[in-house]
């Protein structure tokens with residue numbers, strides 16, 4: 115069991131000395147892939163590219179990394195130590211980063227827990243279904259960050275176990291906790307990455323939305339531009355399951371939800387091969403077909419796959435042993451929907 119070393123907030127120096135020699139695990143927990151920490155050039159976990167990201171020597175001792183594009187001498191924070199790396203990858207301010215690290219190290223004191231934010235709750239009206247939602251009047255980016263900081267490592271690990279996903283995928287999806295709602299919070303973003311709503315999930319698995327927000331996409335940190343293929347799942351826990359086996363995935367709020375945002379997101383990241391992972395039921399199938407017709411306008415190849423048996427979803431399929439190889443097989447068997455099929459394709463017969 116982790117024991118608190120004292121009742122006061124640990125100092126920065128104390129946290130740094132506790133973290134020294136454990137940075138490798140800490141940075142993995144924060145969402146950086148282990149194989150990117152070998153000192154060689156890799157795609158940046160935040161902004162992609164080919165080899166712009168690298169860890170500095172003695173990664174486990176110091177925790178320093180850099181990205182030539184988004185984490186350089188001129189950026190704030192700038193690279194130098196593990197705390198700066200954490201602040202950069204988690205996107206938190208310095209104080210919140212210390213809180214996250216203290217929690218990970220098991221030395222977070224109660225006095226560090228912030229009271230629950232009081233948000234102005236208003237309900238915006240609906241508008242056309244072909245447009246993305248209006249800007250909500252609550253600062254959901256801020257709210258999501260505060261809930262993220264309230265999510266303890268212990269709670270995250272127990273949620274991950276329950277969902278049968280990797281805990282760090284929950285960090286990448288910025289899953290938080292609301293004490294007042296007694297629920298985990300799952301941020302939903304628009305196609306530009308701005309948080310516009312929160313999905314709440316109670317202890318019994320009940321789901322509802324934070325009032326005043328809108329349905330959006332569940333997008334993990336580090337979905338880089340120029341990925342060769344993107345999986346689009348129904349719901350955030352399916353996306354977490356896909357991410358857990360190393361497949362780049364985002365989640366939609368429901369089988370019919372956030373279609374314009376999905377199309378805009380795929381266009382923005384420039385991914386030309388997308389796979390819609392549909393639930394194995396009629397509603398899932400219908401929603402996927404509708405989305406596929408929209409996606410062929412921005413992607414070269416769109417496939418629909420339904421893993422597992424009737425009634426299953428991707429998470430259940432993966433929990434039952436589904437691997438990336440199984441998904442390759444499903445994609446291989448699926449029909450590829452392409453815009454090209456709408457044009458007349460010349461064939462081998464001679465025409466006069």
Ligand SMILES: [Zn+2]
Pocket residue numbers: 158159160161162166167181182183184185
């Ligand atoms: Zn970068």
